Amino acid sequence: MAGKDIALMAHLMRRAGFGATYEELEARAAKGYEATVEELLEPDANGVPEYDELTLARYFPDMEVPSAPALGTANFMYHLYTTPRPLVEKMTLFWHMLFATGNSKVDNPPEMLQQIEMFRQHGMGNYKELLMGVAKDPSMIFWLDNNQNHKLAPNENWGRELLELFSMGQGNYSEDDVKMTARAFTGWTILPKIPRTPYQRHHWKFIYKAEDHDNSEKTFLGHKGNFNGEDIIDIIVDQPATAQFMARHLYNYFVADEVQVPSWLDFPPRDPEAVNAIADTFVKSGFEIKDTLRFLFNSDFFKDESVWFAKVKNPAEVVAGTIRLIGDFKEPRPGVLPIGLEGAYQGQDLINPPSVEGWHTGKEWVDTGSLVRRVNFVADSLSNADMPGVQAIINRLGSNDTLTPEQLVDGCLELLGAIRVEDGTRQQLVDHVKASGEIKRGSSEDEVRAFGQRVTEVLQLIAATREYQFG
Amino acid sequence: MPVTQIATGRAFTYVDNIGQIGASGPTLRHPVGLARGANDILYVANWGTESQPNARITKCVLSTQEWIADIGQPGSGDGEFLWPGGLIADSNENLYLTDQAASKIVSFDKDGNFLAKWGTPGSDQGQLLRPSGLAFDSDENIFISDTRNHRVQKFTKDGTFLSSFGSKGSAEDQFNMPWGIALDKDDNLYVADWGNSRVQKLSHEGSFLQTFGSPGHHKGELDHPSAVAVDKDGDVYIADWANNRVIVFEPDGTFLATLIGDATNLSEWAKGKVAANPDLAKARARADLEPEWRLWHPAALHVGDDYKILIAEAQHMRVQIYQKDPNYFEAQFTL
Numbered sequence: 003m004a005g006k007d008i009a010l011m012a013h014l015m016r017r018a019g020f021g022a023t024y025e026e027l028e029a030r031a032a033k034g035y036e037a038t039v040e041e042l043l044e045p046d047a048n049g050v051p052e053y054d055e056l057t058l059a060r061y062f063p064d065m066e067v068p069s070a071p072a073l074g075t076a077n078f079m080y081h082l083y084t085t086p087r088p089l090v091e092k093m094t095l096f097w098h099m100l101f102a103t104g105n106s107k108v109d110n111p112p113e114m115l116q117q118i119e120m121f122r123q124h125g126m127g128n129y130k131e132l133l134m135g136v137a138k139d140p141s142m143i144f145w146l147d148n149n150q151n152h153k154l155a156p157n158e159n160w161g162r163e164l165l166e167l168f169s170m171g172q173g174n175y176s177e178d179d180v181k182m183t184a185r186a187f188t189g190w191t192i193l194p195k196i197p198r199t200p201y202q203r204h205h206w207k208f209i210y211k212a213e214d215h216d217n218s219e220k221t222f223l224g225h226k227g228n229f230n231g232e233d234i235i236d237i238i239v240d241q242p243a244t245a246q247f248m249a250r251h252l253y254n255y256f257v258a259d260e261v262q263v264p265s266w267l268d269f270p271p272r273d274p275e276a277v278n279a280i281a282d283t284f285v286k287s288g289f290e291i292k293d294t295l296r297f298l299f300n301s302d303f304f305k306d307e308s309v310w311f312a313k314v315k316n317p318a319e320v321v322a323g324t325i326r327l328i329g330d331f332k333e334p335r336p337g338v339l340p341i342g343l344e345g346a347y348q349g350q351d352l353i354n355p356p357s358v359e360g361w362h363t364g365k366e367w368v369d370t371g372s373l374v375r376r377v378n379f380v381a382d383s384l385s386n387a388d389m390p391g392v393q394a395i396i397n398r399l400g401s402n403d404t405l406t407p408e409q410l411v412d413g414c415l416e417l418l419g420a421i422r423v424e425d426g427t428r429q430q431l432v433d434h435v436k437a438s439g440e441i442k443r444g445s446s447e448d449e450v451r452a453f454g455q456r457v458t459e460v461l462q463l464i465a466a467t468r469e470y471q472f473g
Numbered sequence: 474m475p476v477t478q479i480a481t482g483r484a485f486t487y488v489d490n491i492g493q494i495g496a497s498g499p500t501l502r503h504p505v506g507l508a509r510g511a512n513d514i515l516y517v518a519n520w521g522t523e524s525q526p527n528a529r530i531t532k533c534v535l536s537t538q539e540w541i542a543d544i545g546q547p548g549s550g551d552g553e554f555l556w557p558g559g560l561i562a563d564s565n566e567n568l569y570l571t572d573q574a575a576s577k578i579v580s581f582d583k584d585g586n587f588l589a590k591w592g593t594p595g596s597d598q599g600q601l602l603r604p605s606g607l608a609f610d611s612d613e614n615i616f617i618s619d620t621r622n623h624r625v626q627k628f629t630k631d632g633t634f635l636s637s638f639g640s641k642g643s644a645e646d647q648f649n650m651p652w653g654i655a656l657d658k659d660d661n662l663y664v665a666d667w668g669n670s671r672v673q674k675l676s677h678e679g680s681f682l683q684t685f686g687s688p689g690h691h692k693g694e695l696d697h698p699s700a701v702a703v704d705k706d707g708d709v710y711i712a713d714w715a716n717n718r719v720i721v722f723e724p725d726g727t728f729l730a731t732l733i734g735d736a737t738n739l740s741e742w743a744k745g746k747v748a749a750n751p752d753l754a755k756a757r758a759r760a761d762l763e764p765e766w767r768l769w770h771p772a773a774l775h776v777g778d779d780y781k782i783l784i785a786e787a788q789h790m791r792v793q794i795y796q797k798d799p800n801y802f803e804a805q806f807t808l
Contacts, residue, residue, distance in 0.1 A: 056697055056715060059770065060652075060667070061556070061573075061603075063503040063787045064522035069494070072524050194759040200493040200743035201789050204764045333621065334603075336555055336574050339523045 007031040011038065012420040013310050016473040017256050018042050018299060019088025021323035023391055024398070024417045039299045042089035043126070043292050051086050053122075061334035067112045067203065071354060074111025076342025078118055078352040082322035083341070084331055093125035093291070094118060095318055096255050098352070101136050101168055102360035103145045105353045110141070112203050114353040117141045129248065129289040130239045136168065137231055140192045140206035146358065149191045151184055153216045158184040163358050165238070173267045174243035175223065182220040186229045189215030239289055242281075249280035249294075256298055258309045259364035276303040311422065314367045315473040317348035320376050323473075324383045327418070329391035348375050368471070380465035384418075387454045395461065396454045400443040407435035414460040423469045431463055476737075478730040483708070484801035485721065485782065487735035491515070491538050492791025493743040496527040499540035500742065504785040504792065506560030507775040508568060509535070510583055517785060517792060518557040518570055518773075521547055528555050530568065532585070535781070535794075538741040544568070544585035552587030554579045558605030558620070559653065559773070563613055563630060571617065576601045578617070578632065591632030596622050599634030606653035606700065610660050610677065618651040618664065625651065625664060625679065638679030643669050645681040652714075653700030653774070657707060665698040665711065672701050672711050685709055685722050693720060693728035702774040702782075706799055710782060712771040719771055719784055732784070734768035736793050743791075768793065 008024075011031045015022040019042070022030070030038045041048040058080065059066040068074040078098075085091045098121060105114050117139050124132050136142050137160075143149050146160035161183030165175045189211040196204040220229045225237055238244055250271055254260040257276065261269045271277040280298055287293035298304055315323070321344045325331060331338075345352055349372045355361055368376075386392055395417045399405065405413070411431045415421045423431075435441070435456070443453045464470050476487040492501040506518030515535040521528035526547035533540045546553055555574035562568050566583040577592035593600045602621035609615060614635060619626045623641035625648070628634055639648045649668025656662055660677040663685075670688035672695070675681055686695035699714035707724035719732040739747060747753050773785035780797035 057650075060650075060697075060699075062523075063505070063520055063770070063772075064524070067788050068524075069522060070524035073522065076523075193761065194756070196760045196762060196765055197753055197756045198494075199753065200739065200746040201765055201791060202494060202769070336523060 005031070007035070009310075009420040009422070010035060010305060013305070014038065014299065015088070016315075016319075016323070016419065017092075017304075017313075018295075019092055020082060020319055020326050021419055021473075023327060023329070023394065024419070025394065027420065036300065039296065042087075042299075043296055045087045045090065053081065053085055053087065053090075057334065062338065065338060068115070069111070069198075069203070071105050071111050072339055072343055072346075074105060074114055075346060075352045075354065076338045077111075077115055079318065079321060079342040079345055080331070080338050081122075082318055083325040089295070090122060090126065093295075094121040095316075096251075097121040097125050097132070099255075099316075099355070099360045099363075100251060101142065102355040102358050103139075103141050104355050104357070108141045108145055110198075110203060110206070111353060113141050113206050116205055118353065126292045126295070127290070129284070129291060130235060132291075133164075133169065133235050133239065134232065137164070137187065137190065137235065138208040140208055143190065143192050143208065144206075148187055151188050151190070153188045153214050156181070156184040156188060156216070160184070160187060164234075167263070167358060167360075169238045169247065170241055170243040171247040171266060172264075174241065179222055182222040182229070183234050185216040185218070185220055186222070186234045187231045189213070190231055242285075245281035245285045246277065249277045249284060252280055252294065252298060253277050254363065256295075257304055258312045259314060262362050262364070262366065263359065273303060276301070279303075311469045311472040313473050314364050315471060316361070316363060316367055317345045317350035317372070317376070318352060319473055320348060320380065320471070321345050324380050327391050328383050328386065328389035329394070330383075330389055332390070344375075344379055348372050348379070373471075376471055377466045380470065381462040384461035384465055385458045387458055392458065392461070396457045399457055400450070400453055403443050405441045405443075407432045407441065410435055410441050410456065410460055414457065414464055418461065418464055418470070421464065421467070421469050423464075423467055427467055427469070431460060434463060435460060476735045478732060479801060479803070480721070480729040481723070482799075482801055483729065484798040485730050485732060486796050486798070487732075488781075488794045488796050489738065490736040490740045490791045490793045491517075491533065491535070491742065492740050492789070493746055494790040496521070496525055497529070497543055499531075499533070499538075501531060501785075501790045501792070502527055503787050504531075504790065505772040505787055506530075506557050506570065507773040507783050507785050507792065508560045508562040509775060509777055509783075510562055510566040513537075514541075514566075514583070515783070515792070516544070516560060516562065516568060518560040520557060520787070521555075526555075528557060530557075530560065530570065530581070530585075532583075540742070542585055544581050545570070545579070545587075549575055551590065552579070552581070556603075558603070559607045559618070561607055561609055561615075563609060569607060569615065569630065571604045571607055573603045573605055573620070576604060578604070578607070578615070578628075580630075589631065598637055599626065599628075601626070606651070606665065608654045608656050608662075610656050616654055616656070616662060618648075618654050620650050620652065620667075623648045623650065625654065625662070625675075636679070638675075645684075646673065646675060646679065648673075653698070653712065655701045655703050657703040658705060663701045663703060663709060665701045667697050667699060667714075670695045670697055672698055672709070683726060685711060685726055686713075686720065690716055692731065693722075695720065699770075699772045700774040702776040704776045704780065704797065705778055708797075710774050710776055712774050712784065714770055714772065717768045717770065719768065719774065719782075732768070732782075732795060734766055734784075734786070734789075734793055736766050736789075736791065737762075740791060765789075 148160040151157040283297040503520035528547040530544035554572035558571035576594035580588040606618040624639035653665035672685040674683040696715035700712035769788035772787035782795040
């Protein structure tokens, strides 16, 4: 059975990152839980290198400025499985899932990646500033038609989603508030773009057109004034509903699966006390994401064993976590496209969510098709004994010449990240191993290879367990 | 910015550009290597894309922009490559290309027939790990930037290992992921020391002689240089990759000029694309096109004896052409 410290560290790294190898878990456990939380939150102060964008640009020029949507998807996924700063990427994914913007309409993968980069740079900063960045983001402006929001012909798309999906949530504003929000954001648009041909795409640019802004008086959530977009965001952020909404999102993403967002009006939070506590921290910190996350990761409700393996991993977590576990792509190499697309095959096409509502999460990640895909991807990856991460597991288990079936199963579960399975599941794994006879490492090349196969067989079976597919 | 940069008796003037985005024919896709042949022939190595693999060498006429052929194709078989890192032509106009994905050198004749492939992936002497830039010395032996081994290795052009020097680090004669490489008329070496943001000049045997540039974004500073070329007067041209410019130094390291890209005109290939779509012309007319004129990740350089300076832009799918005037006299000031 896992040491408690390592098991808790594994829980933290699954949630605040994309899992970790056992060697990393040991090193982090030795450093301590709170120190690890600090390192995840403050990578600069702790000497964690920045993401090496230049090496990506050198070896993947096609992915740096992707012409095809799949290359944009691959770019984001590549960051997830190669980053030295997992929480930064985890929050980047969080904001992408919340401020869901889709390449299906934007039709410009490099511009979508600009938005992702904004989340990467500011995703652990201040929520109000981030909201302002989103309001000025060219992809978002085009996605929600704010470039069609004119003084003489308002378009309410951005205004409605800002209130419904990006801040307060349904039930906390009126239809008039939506109209006023739209009017306040008139004139927030984008410059004409350079066409993608004959040379290359170029980034779009935000522009505020004062001559197209509605300067008349507006009434919004009981406030009256000649509001512009900044004023609306100031008012929104101060609403208790916004703190509640963001807190529930953070709980759903980091702690335990909630019902889907459209049902939040009808169903109370799974743990109202925890959500209230997150919301309280969020407000008291002045809407600082980092402070809110520090509270969350150090809270008892996050550490509690009842929430371990209580969340269905999203496909990005399944893919990136598995690639990190097996140690692939330590060196740049061709083959990033199928890894990026794997998330899409499992139901999460990064940079292309199905709608502005984003992906439904939790158990909705799993259907008969996606489950088979998830299991097969992980099983195939863990069956590759050439991968350094798989080899490390084999070597570690092979330090004893013979193993009982129980030792082999428990060892595999432990080395895959201190996975705790139900007793029945464990017994099935043990029975399977028993049926294949004695487990001996041996010394000849054939014996060592056969031992490796016995190990990878168990790893592949664990890939199909509920606990591996949950985080 | 003026299209002519004047410096100490020299002038560097933008002339034209070749290219447009595409997967085959008169198009380029992430160009990263340049070589010239006789009769005004230009060869451009294209990285291609993983989503629509089209790594190839484009052969065309430099002055008329007439497209002639695509040479090679993506893959790992004979005559196939991925991730090209550098391109050179020998005195017979046979082409040598690094395949960074396979850690090999691939050669073709000038008509595109496959000749040979050599190189073994690894880190032992004579083995290669993601080799990128390459250059001939006066004996037509090949110096190769052995990028992920952080060293330079010398081979005969049929692949026999001759020597190796350098190791990972930032001291003199150490390297960090070297990329482009060039030799001057005296067979001194110039290595674009990418990760150290400098160019090192070394003797033919690999002894350190001089550094060009230092890390930064100001005049004469470098950010991850990708390529280097030396003209017959000894002026040194450096593709300042992450600063999106080319910097020219005198042989002693004195800063001369900065080229930032001046492609305000459409290439011959691009003209056809725009002419075929009136909406495209309209869309271009309403946009600020300046970002399109400028260099974007210049990844390869070639300076010929005719003082034509060719700059391949990895992200602009084209080659910008400048002309050096080595005997520039200032125009009458009172005009």
